[in-house]
Amino acid sequence: MADSQIDKGYCEGIETDHHKFRVVKNHLVQFLVYLALFSALVPLFSILYEVVVRGFSTISIEFFIKPTPTVGEVGGGVANAIQGTLITIGLASFIGVPIGLMSGIFLSEYGESKLSVAVRFFYDVLSGIPSIVIGVFAYALITRSIGFSVIAAAFALAVMMIPIVARTTEEALKLVPMSIREAAIALGIPRWKTTVTVVLSGAKKAIVTGLLLSIARIAGESAPVLVSMGFWRWWFAGLDRPVANLALNVFIFAMSPFENWIALAWGSALVLILLVLGISVAARVLTRGRY
Amino acid sequence: MKISQKISPFIRNLNIKSILQLKKHFKGDDIFKLVSALFASSIFLLLGLMVYELVKGSWLSIQTFGLNFIVGTKWDPAVSKVFGTLPLILGTLVTSAIALLIGVPISLGVGLALSEYMPKKFGLAVSFLVELLAAVPSVIYGLWGIFVLIPFLRNHVYSCLQAVFGFIPLFSGPIYGGGVLTGGIVLAIMIIPTVSAVMRDLFLAVPNSQREAMIALGATKWETAKTVISYARSGVIGAAILGLGRAVGETMAITMVIGNKFQVWPSSLFDAWYTMAAIIANELLEATYDLYISALINVGLVLLFVTLIINVLARLIVWRTLRLTRGIARE
Numbered sequence: 297m298a299d300s301q302i303d304k305g306y307c308e309g310i311e312t313d314h315h316k317f318r319v320v321k322n323h324l325v326q327f328l329v330y331l332a333l334f335s336a337l338v339p340l341f342s343i344l345y346e347v348v349v350r351g352f353s354t355i356s357i358e359f360f361i362k363p364t365p366t367v368g369e370v371g372g373g374v375a376n377a378i379q380g381t382l383i384t385i386g387l388a389s390f391i392g393v394p395i396g397l398m399s400g401i402f403l404s405e406y407g408e409s410k411l412s413v414a415v416r417f418f419y420d421v422l423s424g425i426p427s428i429v430i431g432v433f434a435y436a437l438i439t440r441s442i443g444f445s446v447i448a449a450a451f452a453l454a455v456m457m458i459p460i461v462a463r464t465t466e467e468a469l470k471l472v473p474m475s476i477r478e479a480a481i482a483l484g485i486p487r488w489k490t491t492v493t494v495v496l497s498g499a500k501k502a503i504v505t506g507l508l509l510s511i512a513r514i515a516g517e518s519a520p521v522l523v524s525m526g527f528w529r530w531w532f533a534g535l536d537r538p539v540a541n542l543a544l545n546v547f548i549f550a551m552s553p554f555e556n557w558i559a560l561a562w563g564s565a566l567v568l569i570l571l572v573l574g575i576s577v578a579a580r581v582l583t584r585g586r587y
Numbered sequence: 588m589k590i591s592q593k594i595s596p597f598i599r600n601l602n603i604k605s606i607l608q609l610k611k612h613f614k615g616d617d618i619f620k621l622v623s624a625l626f627a628s629s630i631f632l633l634l635g636l637m638v639y640e641l642v643k644g645s646w647l648s649i650q651t652f653g654l655n656f657i658v659g660t661k662w663d664p665a666v667s668k669v670f671g672t673l674p675l676i677l678g679t680l681v682t683s684a685i686a687l688l689i690g691v692p693i694s695l696g697v698g699l700a701l702s703e704y705m706p707k708k709f710g711l712a713v714s715f716l717v718e719l720l721a722a723v724p725s726v727i728y729g730l731w732g733i734f735v736l737i738p739f740l741r742n743h744v745y746s747c748l749q750a751v752f753g754f755i756p757l758f759s760g761p762i763y764g765g766g767v768l769t770g771g772i773v774l775a776i777m778i779i780p781t782v783s784a785v786m787r788d789l790f791l792a793v794p795n796s797q798r799e800a801m802i803a804l805g806a807t808k809w810e811t812a813k814t815v816i817s818y819a820r821s822g823v824i825g826a827a828i829l830g831l832g833r834a835v836g837e838t839m840a841i842t843m844v845i846g847n848k849f850q851v852w853p854s855s856l857f858d859a860w861y862t863m864a865a866i867i868a869n870e871l872l873e874a875t876y877d878l879y880i881s882a883l884i885n886v887g888l889v890l891l892f893v894t895l896i897i898n899v900l901a902r903l904i905v906w907r908t909l910r911l912t913r914g915i916a917r918e
Binding site for chain 1: 871
């Protein structure tokens, strides 16, 4: 039966209705597939366009050197938020990067074991936990005892950072050819020294890329910052006090009824998106041809 | 395998003294391995501490309300101090379901376009754009949602929907702009990058012999793609569940567009509602007494367990499919 169909449809070039139907269906699906791709990319371009256009009209020199304006004040800027975001990211990296790096080294350099499979699985689990829950965790663990503080926010962001750093470090180290490790070991260099000097420096670029990506990720996080640190309009005032935060500013300003603050929300969003997308593009260029 | 065993063929001929020296030489290895294993194991401590802290924090609420916390429909911190989260759970599930209904078919299309339809080089470039979409912070989606998407939907889409389908209760009622459907749409936009990237990886892992066999039988492109999809079927389901996990836990964007109205069931798709994540973001800072704080942490605990179950399930399915397909591809 199958043979006769093939004969009719293709071998003798006779166009059956069924064949036509299949061809039409094929074209229809192809159209739908590209339509899906188009509709997935429209929001990206719309977001980029709106943020750049609306954000750009807010940005001035004042925007970068003045702190959050009080209600009713004209102008003002996000200088304190930039300072606060840098402090928070720095603290979070201070906690998160060593743990992530060492975990990545363990996962890549010491082969498959029950422990490494479990560790990898739980890192996946951790990266699937919503950021707000991690914020509540930091709130329950730190904020409730020492109050709303930059330490609590940095802790929450560090928890989000660790799985990303561990994963990217692992992948970066696995890209270093085994022959390089063997060569170092054949020279009589201990394994750990091989890892620290030869393997890590070979994967330097990719590891730095991973770090940058994790920083980009936590720089845009606002949910954990909101519940563990809260909104702060002033400059840095100590590690046990809150600091201002760019991403949180976007939320607070956007939900406010003041026109000046809403304009600042777009400006902050532009700074954030330039930071985040800049890092993503830089990461792409740094590791070109590797992935 | 220890390193000294690995290079043993080379040192077999050495005398005992130099072997002892070698062992000393490699002492640092054991220490370094132990240290890195300890750092890696801190993940267990961290997750354990997280569950412990959330349970401890919500203990007061668990003791006071018990199961009523899950099935209760009243959230009244001001007067009666009764907390029930059924409306929040429903709000979270319904908005996530809308997100999946819109997002998964589009993600499937994007995954197919990137793996089957586009030339490889072009596909890589477009993949990068999709990844950029995943890198945009949630709060910027919210900002864009409030000031761009909501006015657009209210003025151009919702009024048309109501004009055509207004006789169905789902599409009747006042249009505020923000609401259940808007929340679902924003969530859909946010899960598409993740879900479609996983689907693309799944499709790319399908061995080429499958495509070649279909083409050899005279199949059209779509019929070939259909085989590819059915080959990675369970992984596609896993990717959708992964998207569900993201949608359920999404906070800032949904807080900004859903309208934040505590009610058991909205009157229509255009009505405002509330989700678990949104109520934590909105109220944890303003919670003034212990039971209130405890109830909010309890919401976090419920959210943690819901997303844990969803994510573990999804990971297992995606892992299994990838391993199976790659295993077969290697044979």
